[in-house]
Amino acid sequence: MTASQPTATLAGTVPAAEHPGGPLDAVRKIVPLVIERADQAERDIRVDDEVMNRLVAAGTMMLMAPRKYGGAEAEPSVLIDVIQELSRADGSTGWAIMACMSGTGTMLTLLPEGGARAIAESPDPTCAGQAPPTGTARRVPGGFEVRGLFSFASGSAHAGWFLGGYRILDESGEPVLDATGRPSTAIGVVPRGGVELLGCWDVMGLVATGSYDYEVKPQFVEEKFLRVDGMDALRGGPLYTMGLKSLPGVGHAAFALGVAQRALEEFAALAAQKKRPPSGVLNKNVAVQRDVAQWTARYKAARAFAHDAFTRLYRATRDGGRRTPEMQADCRVAATHAVYMAAEVTRDVYLASGSEGLRNGHIIQRCFRDAHAASQHLFTAEHTYVDAGRIYLGTPGLTPLHSEVMTYTFAPPLMD
Template sequence: MTLTAEPHNARTGRGAEYIARAAQAATVIETEANAIEQAATITDTAFKAIADAGLFWILVPEEYGGAGLDIVSAFKIVQEISRADGSTGWAFMANACSMGVAVGFMNQDGAREIFAPPERGITAGMIVPTGSAVRVDGGYRVTGRFQFASGSAHASWIGAGFVVHDDAGNPIVDAEGTPDCRIGFLPRAEVEFLGNWDVMGMVGTGSYDYRVEDRFIPDRFTMETFSTVPTRPESVYELGLLGIGVGGHAPVALGLAQRALQEIAGIVENKVRPGYSTVVGDSELFRLDFARHEALYRAARAYVYEAFGDAEATAAAGGEISAEQRARLRQTATWAQEVAGEVVTFAHRWAGSATVRNPSALGRCLRDAAVATQHALIDRMTLVEAAADIVPAYRR
């Protein structure tokens, strides 16, 4: 793939400024990691570090007081926060990417009301259309029970995906039989949280269940679930709902892999094991294994940022993102999870008992990576689907 243009923020250095802010926030998050897992959500201290740095709004346009970053800069921030703590990185990704989707595709009157100062709203919630709604004057009345509201404990607006029904309770479909699916955002006070987050990994994401009961959502706070036409002019939104929303899982995986490599490099420095003539870190067997997995991590990191940077650059140059480019976005989002799983497992095997006793940063990486791979939108079938548009590029 050849870069056709360079995203605006990569040229100006604005992205580098926010990446540096993320590194500062990460030092606070690392010290809070144990407390975050115990609380099953981001602590107030960690939240303040992220919010005070302006990081939640990295994909919100500068017009609304956000950073207005390109996708690669935004994803590097997600990676850094995830390196500090996987749960915080996942929840932060869910917030930042859902805001990118909302502000890029929502009615701009509604987007301005949610995101522009002084409100500077933060969104979270399940946008898959599992709820139902009826059309009423000026909006929709929505009902549904939803799961996996990552980052919802500190969100001010909660998303709810729904299918529009007629008065008889039948889904409204178009001429091709496609249901009318939409996403709406409600003020936090209008949502009932149900808890139900007791899990093995990604414990601190606060991915609670919640209920919306016959609530009115004005048109200005809604958007089409499968819209392909952004309401904003910035090239980043041309990546689409899947490119932004699903793509954000890739840098979380990269952060987990990076942290696992950092942890195991320190653990084996003085680790002694039966059968080794020197400390484990100096053994040829460990060094061979480390070199292979470190290369795998770097390859995944390079490909993720190449694929997303290339797609956004095409849009920035006025071109249309191709089917192959979009397929590569899906490919990298899933493949990065597989790489993280391999790298973290490698580190765990060499760590011995260092991951067994809690608290353990590497133990958290292991459990977080195991949960991350289970997300429905990064199932291996996405690779099958992506291959259909990637294989032709190799045919002559």
């Protein structure tokens, strides 16, 4: 079965932002091409080149980037709507785009001025890769010698730069300690030519993201391309001061919403035609009617929560208010909740679709696979609920590090 145009429109509980001639409208004009190329993109294990070129031309790839470098610093509500629309058209495309948007925005916000400007002014400023410090960096005159093995470079086919996290080592190979006595780390980028893609993206879902393993080959990197021991934004407005994990947080939530929305729309179309004995057409079956209402409630509740949580945190930072731990916890939980919701809804839709969903190429099957692939990402794993629950409960032993869940992926263990 070839990809089809979404067959219906589910209005969210929170009205979609209207942007005449703006980001959402621009993406909607590209969506038909995304849908048309989705099957081939999965076969190619990469986002379609023409789709990417049009998104770059529309400014979509710079929506999370600082205005100083030609970005939009778009509000979370805009980002959610745009990424949800792309993910509704094709989960892999939505995921790869949001991952590259997030990586690019993060690097252009975190890196020293010279490095950020060099990326922004390069022919392809798109950044892909992962930040955990699995690589190593050794200080040498003028910069660092870096190397490392990394995974999950979503959108790698179209990235001009690859980011990575590094443990700082001294000349003898021992870890350098920061001011608190912990191992010193850095996050930074190398140009595409300094990276070898290793393959290994043989997966059930999110196939077209091309999220390959990659090796940063041993090389010299100027100091301006690494940020050592720091995750605070060096530039930009409230989109970054609300915490740099807001960028992937918004993206993961919006991706999940888009895939769940598409699954529901496709099932509504299927239910109008498919007959199953003894009750006949599915949409006349009272059990199906009940289930669809419950699935829709889960989707709309998750969408409302995501919009509310990220908008409240954004407005607090924009207006000079206090960025409370509870606000930050709400955002992380909203993203995780949306991902688990999408996995549950697409599973239920798949089970109700019968043999149609079983067939390779069917949109319901792809939604099921993509949602469940996304559910395995560490950023929205169950530890998020634990970290947020501690904040909600005011658990004894909390420190500032435990509260900064929009800055760090993990909170440290509580001390007795």
